[in-house]
Amino acid sequence: MAGTAVRGRLTWQSATVGSVTDETHQVRTLLLEVPDWPGHLAGQHVDIRLTADDGYQAERAYSIASAPGEPLAITVERLDDGEVSPYLTEELRPGDSLEVRGPIGGYFVWEPAFGGPLLLLAGGSGVVPLRSMLRCRASAGSSVPARLLYSSRSWEDVIYRAELDGLFDGVEVIHALTRSQPPGWTGYARRVDQQMLAEVAWPVAQQPLAYVCGPTSFVEAVASGLVGLGYPAGRVKTERFGATGQ
Amino acid sequence: MSPISRGFRRKRQEGPAGRVPPGQYVTKDFPVLSAGPTPRTPLANWTFSIDGGREPKSWTWEEFRALPTETLTTDIHCVTRWSKLDTTWQGVSLDVLLAAVEYDARYVLAFCDGGYTTNLPVADLTGGRAWVAFGYDGSPLGAEHGGPARLLVPHLYFWKSAKWVRGLQLRDTDEPGFWENYGYHMYGDPWREQRYAGD
Numbered sequence: 001m002a003g004t005a006v007r008g009r010l011t012w013q014s015a016t017v018g019s020v021t022d023e024t025h026q027v028r029t030l031l032l033e034v035p036d037w038p039g040h041l042a043g044q045h046v047d048i049r050l051t052a053d054d055g056y057q058a059e060r061a062y063s064i065a066s067a068p069g070e071p072l073a074i075t076v077e078r079l080d081d082g083e084v085s086p087y088l089t090e091e092l093r094p095g096d097s098l099e100v101r102g103p104i105g106g107y108f109v110w111e112p113a114f115g116g117p118l119l120l121l122a123g124g125s126g127v128v129p130l131r132s133m134l135r136c137r138a139s140a141g142s143s144v145p146a147r148l149l150y151s152s153r154s155w156e157d158v159i160y161r162a163e164l165d166g167l168f169d170g171v172e173v174i175h176a177l178t179r180s181q182p183p184g185w186t187g188y189a190r191r192v193d194q195q196m197l198a199e200v201a202w203p204v205a206q207q208p209l210a211y212v213c214g215p216t217s218f219v220e221a222v223a224s225g226l227v228g229l230g231y232p233a234g235r236v237k238t239e240r241f242g243a244t245g246q
Numbered sequence: 247m248s249p250i251s252r253g254f255r256r257k258r259q260e261g262p263a264g265r266v267p268p269g270q271y272v273t274k275d276f277p278v279l280s281a282g283p284t285p286r287t288p289l290a291n292w293t294f295s296i297d298g299g300r301e302p303k304s305w306t307w308e309e310f311r312a313l314p315t316e317t318l319t320t321d322i323h324c325v326t327r328w329s330k331l332d333t334t335w336q337g338v339s340l341d342v343l344l345a346a347v348e349y350d351a352r353y354v355l356a357f358c359d360g361g362y363t364t365n366l367p368v369a370d371l372t373g374g375r376a377w378v379a380f381g382y383d384g385s386p387l388g389a390e391h392g393g394p395a396r397l398l399v400p401h402l403y404f405w406k407s408a409k410w411v412r413g414l415q416l417r418d419t420d421e422p423g424f425w426e427n428y429g430y431h432m433y434g435d436p437w438r439e440q441r442y443a444g445d
Contacts, residue, residue, distance in 0.1 A: 009442075014249050051248040052250070057248065061327070087254050107424075220284060223283035233285065233360060234282070238283065240279055
């Protein structure tokens with residue numbers, strides 16, 4: 001489990017907002033220009049630090065949305081009672097300054113050499129690090145079979161919708177819409193459950209590698225569901241976010 | 247000198263003085279963070295063991311629960327920046343557990359169901375500062391929060407309070423555990439913001 005250790009000191013670096021892209025009504029992707037960004041792996045995260053003009057500072061961690069080799073990008077969901085995410089999603093404009101340090105984390109990562117087949121399971125904005133993995137797979141020209149099961153409240157809440165619709169060759173994207181569905185929807189219209197996992201998950205015999213990211217309730221249900229299907233616990237990597245603070 | 251983030255202002259209220267380490271914010275939730283599926287070990291198969299002393303020592307669940315317990319109220323601080331104040335736990339003091347073993351090691355590697363490990367100095371586990379906790383807020387500790395039992399070392403970042411703990415390995419040297427291998431700090435003092443290696 002060693003090998004990808006981050007050993008040097010992680011220092012704060014100034015970053016300039018390059019562009020902002022609205023993904024949904026409450027989710028925005030920020031492209032950050034960091035002159036000395038050391039590069040990252042798919043699935044890692046980055047710390048963001050904001051400084052108010054009275055010197056007050058706030059730090060939060062965000063999953064990296066871009067692939068290795070691409071400029072640093074984060075995708076942020078606005079939590080209305082949050083301190084940092086409303087600023088990042090509503091106030092921040094190209095040219096603004098903030099600080100970053102990273103990349104951080106070495107366990108919830110995927111590299112093409114890890115192989116697959118790859119089973120990615122996302123709840124809401126948990127899709128962000130998984131999108132980095134899909135972009136990594138594409139840019140590396142990897143032929144590892146990949147499936148993404150992605151649970152969203154509604155079609156309007158699907159992050160990276162156009163990209164997931166067509167950009168990834170050889171990736172099956174299966175949506176589950178839990179609250180509302182567009183007219184004529186024939187896909188899953190419920191939360192991810194054991195039956196859905198059994199229908200979507202690669203058979204255990206293929207030695208799949210699973211990455212699960214989302215809110216705690218989603219991750220708990222999906223990870224134990226995969227173990228119930230016979231996935232070894234060591235082949236199910238999880239990342240969770242609390243419903244607080246970000 | 248940090249650049250000013252145009253238009254950014256404090257929205258959160260400051261926590262009580264002296265209770266919230268730098269870079270942390272207070273939450274009333276109890277977020278969950280872990281690297282893999284939640285392990286579920288039947289209590290009949292559960293043991294807590296201390297290896298690496300003169301003689302190995304192990305307790306079954308029944309033996310462990312027969313040890314003297316303490317109820318304590320403390321603040322906890324997660325490296326992901328949430329702090330939770332006045333959390334109430336029930337557990338067995340590490341002083342009680344380590345007193346059952348003869349040792350002169352200076353470090354431990356705590357090991358857990360699911361393969362998770364974390365390293366700590368023995369000095370941080372003694373003197374009434376560390377517990378193996380089995381209860382939270384008057385109820386059995388839930389599996390997603392580390393039940394049936396987790397380490398509780400509240401004066402260090404909370405990843406050191408290893409969930410699903412099954413024992414300690416006494417060691418002469420400080421070997422990095424799971425997150426420490428991925429660049430997190432070897433010691434993890436929240437008051438000195440020791441989040442990552444080199445902090």
